[in-house]
Amino acid sequence: VSAFLAGGLPQSLGVLSGTGPHGRGLARRFALAGHDVRLGSRDAVRAAMVAERLMARVGHVGRSTAGSLSGVGNDEAAQCDVVIIAAAWEGCDEVLSPLTGQLHGKVVVSCVNPLGFDATGAHRLPTDAPSAAEHVAALLPDCRVVGAFHHLSASLLLDPAASLAGSEVLVCGDRYEAKAIVRRLCHSLTGRVGIDAGRLEMARHIEAFTAVLISINKQYGVQSGVAFPQVPALRAIEATGPMAFGELPDLHSTSESA
Amino acid sequence: VSAFLAGGLPQSLGVLSGTGPHGRGLARRFALAGHDVRLGSRDAVRAAMVAERLMARVGHVGRSTAGSLSGVGNDEAAQCDVVIIAAAWEGCDEVLSPLTGQLHGKVVVSCVNPLGFDATGAHRLPTDAPSAAEHVAALLPDCRVVGAFHHLSASLLLDPAASLAGSEVLVCGDRYEAKAIVRRLCHSLTGRVGIDAGRLEMARHIEAFTAVLISINKQYGVQSGVAFPQVPALRAIEATGPMAFGELPDLHSTSESA
Numbered sequence: 001v002s003a004f005l006a007g008g009l010p011q012s013l014g015v016l017s018g019t020g021p022h023g024r025g026l027a028r029r030f031a032l033a034g035h036d037v038r039l040g041s042r043d044a045v046r047a048a049m050v051a052e053r054l055m056a057r058v059g060h061v062g063r064s065t066a067g068s069l070s071g072v073g074n075d076e077a078a079q080c081d082v083v084i085i086a087a088a089w090e091g092c093d094e095v096l097s098p099l100t101g102q103l104h105g106k107v108v109v110s111c112v113n114p115l116g117f118d119a120t121g122a123h124r125l126p127t128d129a130p131s132a133a134e135h136v137a138a139l140l141p142d143c144r145v146v147g148a149f150h151h152l153s154a155s156l157l158l159d160p161a162a163s164l165a166g167s168e169v170l171v172c173g174d175r176y177e178a179k180a181i182v183r184r185l186c187h188s189l190t191g192r193v194g195i196d197a198g199r200l201e202m203a204r205h206i207e208a209f210t211a212v213l214i215s216i217n218k219q220y221g222v223q224s225g226v227a228f229p230q231v232p233a234l235r236a237i238e239a240t241g242p243m244a245f246g247e248l249p250d251l252h253s254t255s256e257s258a
Numbered sequence: 259v260s261a262f263l264a265g266g267l268p269q270s271l272g273v274l275s276g277t278g279p280h281g282r283g284l285a286r287r288f289a290l291a292g293h294d295v296r297l298g299s300r301d302a303v304r305a306a307m308v309a310e311r312l313m314a315r316v317g318h319v320g321r322s323t324a325g326s327l328s329g330v331g332n333d334e335a336a337q338c339d340v341v342i343i344a345a346a347w348e349g350c351d352e353v354l355s356p357l358t359g360q361l362h363g364k365v366v367v368s369c370v371n372p373l374g375f376d377a378t379g380a381h382r383l384p385t386d387a388p389s390a391a392e393h394v395a396a397l398l399p400d401c402r403v404v405g406a407f408h409h410l411s412a413s414l415l416l417d418p419a420a421s422l423a424g425s426e427v428l429v430c431g432d433r434y435e436a437k438a439i440v441r442r443l444c445h446s447l448t449g450r451v452g453i454d455a456g457r458l459e460m461a462r463h464i465e466a467f468t469a470v471l472i473s474i475n476k477q478y479g480v481q482s483g484v485a486f487p488q489v490p491a492l493r494a495i496e497a498t499g500p501m502a503f504g505e506l507p508d509l510h511s512t513s514e515s516a
Contacts, residue, residue: 170470195478196478201381209463212455212464215455220488220493223488225487230475230480232480
């Protein structure tokens with residue numbers, strides 16, 4: 001973990017249930033930024049096809065340090081240093097339950113938005129859990145769960161012409177060091193470290209706000225993210241501290257993520 | 259109403275329960291922008307004192323078209339063309355119940371954030387109503403209720419050195435024309451018409467997101483609003499239409515607000 005805080009990045013990124021638009025978009029952007037990404041699915045053959053199609057489109061785009069993108073089973077994606085769960089809300093339990101052992105101690109990122117759609121637009125689904133991220137944390141008590149990437153739309157992530165330079169990523173979590181790893185990862189997408197939005201329970205409002213963002217984007221015919229004009233664009237991980245929100249340091253950080 | 263849509267502004271703005279920080283901040287900014295503002299309180303004497311103090315600070319700041327700011331009882335503030343309810347969540351019922359008759363047919367703006375604070379920061383209060391704005395709409399079925407101004411912090415509004423130029427105001431509501439009036443009012447604060455965020459139920463997520471904004475602002479020591487980089491800064495009211503979200507036109511717009 002200390003290597004990440006000193007500026008290192010995880011060697012590999014897994015995207016569980018990554019064949020949907022949001023997962024594909026994140027996988028594509030992270031691969032473009034130089035990461036080694038394993039896009040997972042319950043169906044490894046389907047994942048391989050999706051990854052191949054994405055890479056054909058990604059090409060090498062003039063980068064000498066291009067990352068890689070491969071399609072694998074979810075169990076193999078779960079072996080990566082950092083694991084992003086990109087399942088639909090309804091699929092979270094089924095995807096994560098068989099992987100609890102493998103994911104032990106890892107940084108797991110939830111970008112799950114529990115949203116439904118009807119004629120009037122997006123709305124927050126009724127759920128027993130207060131947020132998808134907290135539900136993931138309850139399913140994976142031995143993991144360091146972080147919420148992030150909710151406000152980067154799939155179409156924005158998948159559009160080769162779209163820049164994420166104006167959009168911010170809000171990162172929330174109860175483990176300061178795990179959050180710092182993910183905040184640093186955000187730099188690969190937007191050119192800025194993610195904004196520390198506080199404790200994991202903030203995911204309740206970050207997730208639901210995605211419905212507002214979808215509504216605005218539909219109304220104005222744009223694909224906008226969210227920005228915070230007064231938050232400094234150049235911000236160090238070190239600008240915030242582990243105890244700012246009563247968060248815990250990583251007690252069980254393991255060699256898997258070193 | 260048509261006068262507003264053609265570019266006019268309401269002649270007078272009432273701020274119910276306006277002696278708190280958020281109400282004072284909105285009253286101050288609207289008076290500075292040239293509006294005639296009546297800041298209301300259950301205690302008219304207290305309202306007059308608060309208004310006098312605010313105006314002493316506002317001064318004339320070089321404007322030839324300065325508005326006015328007077329402190330009055332809530333019942334008098336409720337007679338204005340547009341009425342903003344700036345009560346704490348707990349006070350909404352008590353403030354609005356005696357005014358239902360007077361407020362009939364009016365545009366009523368809820369900027370109420372049902373938030374509580376503890377050692378870890380702001381959190382959404384448990385409430386029976388899905389949002390404060392929807393609760394206000396249920397209390398005032400004969401009014402055209404709009405949600406707005408949630409993300410402009412009191413300290414930002416009250417700071418003479420602070421500009422709102424980078425911040426956006428999200429406006430939600432089920433009555434398109436009432437929403438258009440409030441969106442136009444936003445121009446007085448930020449220099450841009452408010453962003454149409456969709457139906458009134460979006461207030462659920464807009465209100466709760468204020469907790470995230472408070473968390474971010476505390477963490478970075480700033481007073482930031484929210485912005486949407488891809489939404490055009492120059493946007494006309496006419497860019498959106500009444501049926502975009504299945505909204506209703508104003509069926510009972512009255513001469514009070516003409």
